[in-house]
Amino acid sequence: MEALPLIFTAGWASGVNAYAVVFLLGIFGATGLSDDVPEALQRTDVLIAAAVLFLIEAVADKIPYLDTFWDAVHTIVRPASGAVVAALLAGQDGSLSQLAAGAVGGTTALVSHLVKAGTRMAINTSPEPASNIVMSVAEDTTVAGIITLAIFYPIAAAVCAGILLLIGVILVVLLASRIRRYLVRRRQRRAARQAAAA
DSSP states (O other), X not given: OTTHHHHHHHHHHHHHHHHHHHHHHHHHHHTTSXXXXXXXXXXXXXXXXXXXXXXXXXXXXXXXXXXXXXXXXHHHHHHHHHHHHHHHHHHHXXXXXXXXXXXXXXXXXXXXXXXXXXXXXXXXXSSOSHHHHHHHHHHHHHHHHHHHHHHHOHHHHHHXXXXXXXXXXXXXXXXXXXXXXXXXXXXXHHHHHHHHHO
């Protein structure tokens, strides 16, 4: 159970930016700052792939509507990444079943991903692009801060991640009408494109 706070935190962060989590954990392990990071995340090829994908996401995540498409594609990627990272962390620690850890990491990643995707839909109802950029930078900074905190103070990081997850769920519920508006607008655009093509 010692690994559970780090697993929960990594799951939450994976739902926001899976590539940043893999890259940061790998760097912390490779530099010797943490003994809790499995060798698989410290491999050079994994670090390079995570860094390249993080840079692509950093651009895509700041462009209105492209960010929502990116989130849709990552509805499978982020929870799967959260589950794999959690299982690897549990295997490294040996105090928690890898299956249970994968379930915790994957489920937490799925919920935080849905929160992120929902808030982005709500933001995309506003015409200006600045809010996307601000939100993306805030998300990336928060993920980096929480993962760094988790390496040194895993329980404090898990508490922060839990609070952020709860706030996110409440925010999505409050923004439900804007999210519906975004989905209606998207259906109308698709119907207009199909009518024009016909």
